[in-house]
Amino acid sequence: MTETYEAVVIGGGAAGLSAALVLGRARRRTLVVDAGEPRNAPAAHMQGYLTRDGMPPAEFLAAGRREIERYGVELVRDRAVDVVRDGAGEFEVTLAAGRTVHARRLIVATGLDDELPTVPGVAERFGKDVLHCPYCHGWEVRDQAFGVLASTPMSVHQALMVSQWSKDVTLFLHTVGEGELSDDDLRRLAAAGVVVVPGEVAELVVDDDRLTGVCLADGTTYDRSVLFVAPRAVPRTGLFERLGAELRETPFGTYPVVDETGLTTVPGVWAAGNAIGFAEQVVNAASGGYRAAATLNGELLFADLDAAATRA
Numbered sequence: 001m002t003e004t005y006e007a008v009v010i011g012g013g014a015a016g017l018s019a020a021l022v023l024g025r026a027r028r029r030t031l032v033v034d035a036g037e038p039r040n041a042p043a044a045h046m047q048g049y050l051t052r053d054g055m056p057p058a059e060f061l062a063a064g065r066r067e068i069e070r071y072g073v074e075l076v077r078d079r080a081v082d083v084v085r086d087g088a089g090e091f092e093v094t095l096a097a098g099r100t101v102h103a104r105r106l107i108v109a110t111g112l113d114d115e116l117p118t119v120p121g122v123a124e125r126f127g128k129d130v131l132h133c134p135y136c137h138g139w140e141v142r143d144q145a146f147g148v149l150a151s152t153p154m155s156v157h158q159a160l161m162v163s164q165w166s167k168d169v170t171l172f173l174h175t176v177g178e179g180e181l182s183d184d185d186l187r188r189l190a191a192a193g194v195v196v197v198p199g200e201v202a203e204l205v206v207d208d209d210r211l212t213g214v215c216l217a218d219g220t221t222y223d224r225s226v227l228f229v230a231p232r233a234v235p236r237t238g239l240f241e242r243l244g245a246e247l248r249e250t251p252f253g254t255y256p257v258v259d260e261t262g263l264t265t266v267p268g269v270w271a272a273g274n275a276i277g278f279a280e281q282v283v284n285a286a287s288g289g290y291r292a293a294a295t296l297n298g299e300l301l302f303a304d305l306d307a308a309a310t311r312a
Contacts, residue, residue: 004102005031007296008093010080010239011109013038014282015273017064018289019107019296024071026297031101032068033093035079039111039274040282042127047136049283060282080110083239089268104268105296108239109289111274112253114231117151117174121204121211122229129211130204130227135281138165147214147224148194149201150176154251155230156185162228163192170195170222172214197222233278243269252278262292270296 007023009016012034023030040046040057047053052060065075082094083106091103114132116123122130131137146169148159159171171194178198181189189196197216205213205221215221233253240247246257246265255276262270270292273285280288 008103015109015285015289018286019293022293024073261295
């Protein structure tokens, strides 16, 4: 028989676990479906989360799972492969292992994938000395020799941002032409002291398990100990598409249209965390999951009260 839950949370990262904690404490029968693919898995530590600064992501998630278990929330390590809205406005969720569950309401916190530049060494060093966010990692690598690997002209913004953490910054244009930089770009780069190097990057130089340089296609090597890159965000929108949710195009990927609580254009379906945007950090994701869950709980409460009043 298909099991029925008041809420199914798809995704067990910071957003999903935060939502589940709120729902469990609200005495809602809740299931978390977690494929075990957190976006920040390559990072040794997470930063900028008050009282949890420097905590390993895996340790953070393990603590969250223990907390939701205390309130009777179920967690299954599986993947939601399909979801269908029924005639009553509720949902049938199909899992990869073959199980189907019924949900009165859904929170989708499936996040996104980071598609890295295809330069040898980048994927292998990502989360170590190849980084993407100065707010996440800038303090830990401050004052080192930074490189920034351009992927679009917008990489100029990244080079300018990281110059706050080091005054030794080199922007490798890679596949971006010099003519693609605006006069304002050049003026700001010069003001920040950022060195601009044209030419395609061939590979990273690694010695003793640490980045030591960036090698261009012409063989020129620049000594660098940290490289910032801008991954292409690939949001996991499959479930939103199956439900017919309205999506919006942004410079950082395609995301569902949501209101201030995370409610999508599909009644009864909320989105949270990196499912709604590229820049949602762990602390933002947890906040978004909390807000979505509190709103979901209130909606269910008043729906049930109105139904009871009608029957009376």
